[in-house]
Amino acid sequence: MSQSTATAFSLLTPTKISPFKTLLKPRHSILSVRSDPKSNPHSNHHHHPLSVSVSGAAVVSPVVLDSSSSSSSALEIDHVSSSEMKENGFRSTRRTKLVCTIGPSTCDFDTIEALAEGGMNVARLNMCHNTREWHKEVLEHVRRLNEEKGFAVAVMMDTxxxxIHLGDFGAASSLKAEDGDIWTFSVRSFDESQPERTISASYDGFAEDVEVGDELVVDGGMVRFEVVEKIGPDVKCLCTDPGLLLPRANLALWRKGRLVQQRNSMLPTITSKDWLDIDFAIAEGVDFIALSFVRSADTINHLRSYIAARSPNRDVAVIAKIESVDSLKNLEEIIKASDGAMVARGDMGSQIPLEQVPFAQHRIVQLCRQLNKPVIVASQLLESMIEYPIPTRAEVADVSEAVRQQADALMLSGESAMGLYPDKALAVLRSVSVRMEKWCREDKLSEELELTNISTSLSAVIKEEICRSAAKIASSLQVDALFVYTSDGHMASLLSRWRPDCPIFAFTPTASVRKQLNLQWGLIPFRLNFSEDMDSNLSRTLSLLKIRGMIKSGDRIVAVSDMLQSIQVRVVP
Ligand SMILES: Nc1ncnc2c1ncn2[C@@H]1O[C@H](COP(=O)(O)OP(=O)(O)OP(=O)(O)O)[C@@H](O)[C@H]1O
Ligand SMILES: CC(=O)C(=O)O
Ligand SMILES: [K+]
Ligand SMILES: [Mg+2]
Incomplete structure (x- = not known):
């Protein structure tokens, strides 16, 4: 297979032309050159050049790879993953997964499709904003995209x-707070008639709980106020750090240099609105529920039993958002109880000193590797790209570091939800990931972790050992890909845990498992119905991938499965 190391877009290319100019549709033109060397790339405007030139058939999406006509025995993968592999070669295909928050900038079908084309693996819905009807429409778009185009974009609902956050501002999309201004924070809610320099706070006990002299930190420090006077439901505050106030921005309270926690901890982690949103998420078949402000494993366990009772046939994975002081204290028990974690650096940065956030990130990422749970690094990765078409150098360095730590996924928030350049922000995550991953492989830059077995039962330990050995064999033989045939996805995640040098093709018969695997490092999930007979699975898959031009004679693969306690090393015939 192609070992080409050329990436279509590089932030680091010393060129005067802005790399972003070429970011929008890089792979299509490059692919059309490769798949048909005689054609002029500039004259090729097919939307899916691969489907056309390789199969010689009309564009069919989803990409179903089979010589027979029965779809039950077909192999499904989206054309972007297969293009990305062909474009860069298997070894250079992107391992780090990308999550995009969907908001007003990205909520229509075409834009969501463009994000999927740009590499979005998971779409995030933040229930802090907008109505359930609004979110339902986005969910329908993603569902349609997956059904019609063969994508496996997963959906994550974030509670x-x-x-405590600010209220809505009526007609204004933002408000400017100037140094020395006096603003009123009130527990009253305002409809259209919001008085000037007055904002509502979301929490009823607010006026009782604050004290004169307290510091109100908005949005992790974007704007700061000092409480100067309490008058009934109103709290007068002096602006000490000016800035832009956004609707529903998060609010933290500090007293004598410390975060005031009692008040937060009296409130439930899952509110009544959250339970209704959770019912909605289960009914809509989302893949992940991300739980905000988790404090202990109990809440995670509670939510998991609720989901199990409500949705006996389909698992919805629970992601613990680590963003509070308590969640850092109880980190290990919380991660053990969850299906994954998010380093939610936004709120975390207003709850602990900012200089401690990088250490917390490092610790969470490593612990998740050890416990075999996917981990997402989130918030402000490319914050400046909300307004500008290129990132700051510091942002690029921050993204690179998360990739070097081998986090499973990176997340865009405001950049994709309400920014001016969602596609460009996604393209930056993609190109920085591919570049850093390549360095890590070539120069062994990633940290070697001493991973120990996590299971207790013998059969589970055997699976762990098989995956550890398979990953080791794959790396020492420099094979082209690992194959795993898995019904529930567990064996695939055990392979991913070892962060092998080659990509991992995960074959699963279940569409929902395929989507959940899309959050995990290095996994390329295919939907495939397979049998108990590994030999026939392997030869069928190899010939399907061969027809597709994704592998060729002489390529080497290592294969494992749920069914057989064995590791197979194959050379493609
Ligand atoms: N569904 C939506 N509708 C309207 N605006 C949205 C939506 N989702 C996000 N936004 C906008 O994008 C900004 C960033 O969104 P994001 O989800 O990252 O918020 P956050 O504060 O980082 O997350 P959290 O609230 O979970 O801490 C929000 O402040 C909001 O202005
Ligand atoms: C993502 C999120 O909730 C945060 O960073 O606070
Ligand atoms: K949220
Ligand atoms: Mg948060």
């Missing part, structure tokens, strides 16, 4: 939780 509002009981954080």
């Amino acid at each position: 509002q939780g009981s954080e």
